[in-house]
Amino acid sequence: MSEAVSITEIFRFCPRCGNRATCLGDNPFVCDTCHFTHYFSPVAAVGAIITDPRQRVLVIRRAKDPGLGKFGLPGGFVDPGESCENALRREVLEEIGLLIDNAVLLTTCPNRYCYAGTAIPVVDLFYLCRLDEDPSISLDKNEVISWQWCQCEPQVLKQMAFTSHRQALEVYMEKMGHRVSDR
Numbered sequence: 001m002s003e004a005v006s007i008t009e010i011f012r013f014c015p016r017c018g019n020r021a022t023c024l025g026d027n028p029f030v031c032d033t034c035h036f037t038h039y040f041s042p043v044a045a046v047g048a049i050i051t052d053p054r055q056r057v058l059v060i061r062r063a064k065d066p067g068l069g070k071f072g073l074p075g076g077f078v079d080p081g082e083s084c085e086n087a088l089r090r091e092v093l094e095e096i097g098l099l100i101d102n103a104v105l106l107t108t109c110p111n112r113y114c115y116a117g118t119a120i121p122v123v124d125l126f127y128l129c130r131l132d133e134d135p136s137i138s139l140d141k142n143e144v145i146s147w148q149w150c151q152c153e154p155q156v157l158k159q160m161a162f163t164s165h166r167q168a169l170e171v172y173m174e175k176m177g178h179r180v181s182d183r
């Protein structure tokens with residue numbers, strides 16, 4: 001994961017005019033020739049902390065990289081023109097077949113999404129979704145291997161694919177009045 005190169009380092013040519021970049025690694029990228037400017041601002045992503053009445057959290061096992069086989073929270077990237085709340089509803093519905101309508105923003109965390117050797121900056125928004133009844137879950141097997149209810153114990157937190165997801169679960173636990181030990 002640490003081998004991924006920052007996206008600021010891979011723009012070797014201006015994507016507008018094609019001239020060689022002299023500002024490699026800078027943020028923003030500014031082309032000397034045509035003045036094309038690109039800010040490497042974080043991409044927005046959303047994650048759902050779906051809980052049952054026993055304060056367990058719905059955790060998925062990821063079916064693809066990054067973090068293949070590790071734990072994650074349902075969610076994904078926000079599309080252009082889409083609200084974060086709609087992205088959350090869409091992603092949760094796509095991944096686990098669950099329609100959520102009571103999501104409340106819990107916390108936000110910076111994240112790095114490392115894929116195919118490149119790391120892009122992300123800001124994750126985590127929403128709390130409390131369920132009163134057992135949900136009917138239907139998995140998209142391309143995205144999710146399996147799902148389970150978990151108490152947020154250290155051995156679960158250590159298996160999270162993304163540090164930001166672990167941090168969000170720690171915020172949830174603290175909100176619920178549990179101290180998270182053994183970080």
Ligand SMILES: [Zn+2]
Binds near residue numbers: 015019
């Ligand atoms: Zn240019």
